Amino acid sequence: MSWLGFEWRSRHVVEGVLWLGLYVALSVFPLVLVLLTKPEELAGRSFWTELSVGLGFVGLAMMTLQFALTARFKTIKSPYGSDVVYAFHRVISLVAVFFVILHPLILFVERWETMKSRPITHPWPFWLGTASVLCLVGLVVVSLWRRPLGVHYDGWRRWHAILASMAVAFGVLHALWVGHYLSTPANRWLWLGYTLAFVGLIVYVRLVKPLRELGRPYAVTAVIPQRGDAWTLQLKPIGHGGLRFSPGQFAWITVNDSPFSDREHPFSFSGSSERAPELEFTIKNLGDFTSRVKDIPVGQRVYVDGPFGALSADRHPRAEGFVFIAGGIGITPMMSHLRTMADRGERRPLVLLYGSRDEESITFREELDELQRRLPNLKVVHVLSKPSAAWQGERGFIDREKLERYVPKGLQLEYFICGPDPMMDAVERALQEMGVPAGDYHAERFNLA
Amino acid sequence: MRRHLATLAALAVGLAVLGVCVAFAFLRSGS
Numbered sequence: 001m002s003w004l005g006f007e008w009r010s011r012h013v014v015e016g017v018l019w020l021g022l023y024v025a026l027s028v029f030p031l032v033l034v035l036l037t038k039p040e041e042l043a044g045r046s047f048w049t050e051l052s053v054g055l056g057f058v059g060l061a062m063m064t065l066q067f068a069l070t071a072r073f074k075t076i077k078s079p080y081g082s083d084v085v086y087a088f089h090r091v092i093s094l095v096a097v098f099f100v101i102l103h104p105l106i107l108f109v110e111r112w113e114t115m116k117s118r119p120i121t122h123p124w125p126f127w128l129g130t131a132s133v134l135c136l137v138g139l140v141v142v143s144l145w146r147r148p149l150g151v152h153y154d155g156w157r158r159w160h161a162i163l164a165s166m167a168v169a170f171g172v173l174h175a176l177w178v179g180h181y182l183s184t185p186a187n188r189w190l191w192l193g194y195t196l197a198f199v200g201l202i203v204y205v206r207l208v209k210p211l212r213e214l215g216r217p218y219a220v221t222a223v224i225p226q227r228g229d230a231w232t233l234q235l236k237p238i239g240h241g242g243l244r245f246s247p248g249q250f251a252w253i254t255v256n257d258s259p260f261s262d263r264e265h266p267f268s269f270s271g272s273s274e275r276a277p278e279l280e281f282t283i284k285n286l287g288d289f290t291s292r293v294k295d296i297p298v299g300q301r302v303y304v305d306g307p308f309g310a311l312s313a314d315r316h317p318r319a320e321g322f323v324f325i326a327g328g329i330g331i332t333p334m335m336s337h338l339r340t341m342a343d344r345g346e347r348r349p350l351v352l353l354y355g356s357r358d359e360e361s362i363t364f365r366e367e368l369d370e371l372q373r374r375l376p377n378l379k380v381v382h383v384l385s386k387p388s389a390a391w392q393g394e395r396g397f398i399d400r401e402k403l404e405r406y407v408p409k410g411l412q413l414e415y416f417i418c419g420p421d422p423m424m425d426a427v428e429r430a431l432q433e434m435g436v437p438a439g440d441y442h443a444e445r446f447n448l449a
Numbered sequence: 450m451r452r453h454l455a456t457l458a459a460l461a462v463g464l465a466v467l468g469v470c471v472a473f474a475f476l477r478s479g480s
Contacts, residue, residue: 024466031470044479062466088459
């Protein structure tokens with residue numbers, strides 16, 4: 001690993017630790033403020049009551065912070081990649097929900113005897129808290145088991161946003177109504193700040209961003225069928241300069257006359273970043289929205305929010321070569337790389353290992369042949385799992401043996417992987433076994449739920 | 450790999466926050 005590469009990675013480690021520190025600080029700040037302001041009228045409560053209250057406050061603060069994590073701020077996402085931020089979001093949300101559920105559970109267990117003989121004296125805070133917890137439970141169940149429950153992606157995204165907003169709103173109202181630790185002005189101001197930040201983030205995501213996109217529409221200029229039941233959408237900006245992206249990045253696109261629609265989907269750019277402002281996205285028919293791409297009329301308005309993602313060779317200018325490993329429609333970020341590199345006259349060694357089902361499902365097959373002519377140091381290896389008897393090339397799956405056979409030796413290479421989850425798991429394992437340092441291979445996954 | 454690190458980071462943050470909650474409960478209750 002080069003010294004510069006090491007420096008680049010250490011900088012991101014330091015940044016990561018600082019982001020995590022900020023997350024912890026914002027989560028526990030309500031408790032620190034209570035300790036500093038010392039509301040004396042509540043002195044003398046038991047350890048378990050205080051722990052329960054502490055968990056409730058912290059859980060609520062962590063839930064509020066989820067809105068900042070998922071608001072697609074490029075400063076948070078660009079160093080790590082969106083899938084890393086979403087992986088963190090998924091686990092930290094479960095931790096926050098666990099804390100929130102512990103809050104009433106500890107109180108119930110501790111006060112069971114008195115609660116049995118006495119009706120609930122403050123029914124509104126109780127019901128608000130219960131509503132918040134129920135929203136959270138619904139949120140977790142639908143997110144973890146979206147597919148088995150048969151919930152469509154668009155519906156899930158809408159309900160995810162609604163339930164999360166309701167959970168936080170009910171939770172804040174519950175805390176305000178109970179009021180104990182919010183009786184001091186400092187604590188009230190703090191929670192007013194958290195609430196304003198929460199409302200502000202919703203306004204930013206649902207109103208400010210779409211308003212900004214409204215002035216930057218794109219139009220569909222062509223819808224081109226590809227092999228493998230995929231379709232390429234070509235877009236051009238209307239009345240503005242468009243955006244710049246690096247190969248391998250992706251954007252959220254809204255195919256609608258209004259950018260306020262919440263039906264937006266993440267897709268990798270498949271075109272060359274040197275051909276901006278024209279954009280291309282190649283989308284495989286996987287059901288839902290993707291099955292309707294072929295019916296999108298030329299001239300249709302589209303809104304593009306991006307670029308996002310860290311899966312780009314442009315972040316590794318000192319690499320001595322690149323290995324691209326794709327499965328199925330995971331070819332799109334690799335196509336963006338190869339087209340861009342061809343436009344730039346790239347001379348470093350490049351290998352593409354591309355897994356498909358059969359000859360007919362190799363998306364971009366003819367163009368990949370053409371790219372081998374434009375890029376003299378590119379080697380394309382097709383690996384087919386169910387080829388015809390006449391197929392002369394590689395068969396089976398991309399495995400360690402094939403990687404060892406085709407990857408050039410003695411070079412500092414960077415590896416990019418994109419495809420179905422089992423394929424990515426298998427390739428990452430094979431690279432580990434081959435002794436490739438974890439920092440030298442890069443993958444982004446888009447299974448958000 | 451990076452996603453595993455993100456998961457570990459989230460669990461570490463959860464533990465740190467839980468630690469602060471326990472310290473808070475000790476300090477407030479005087480136990």
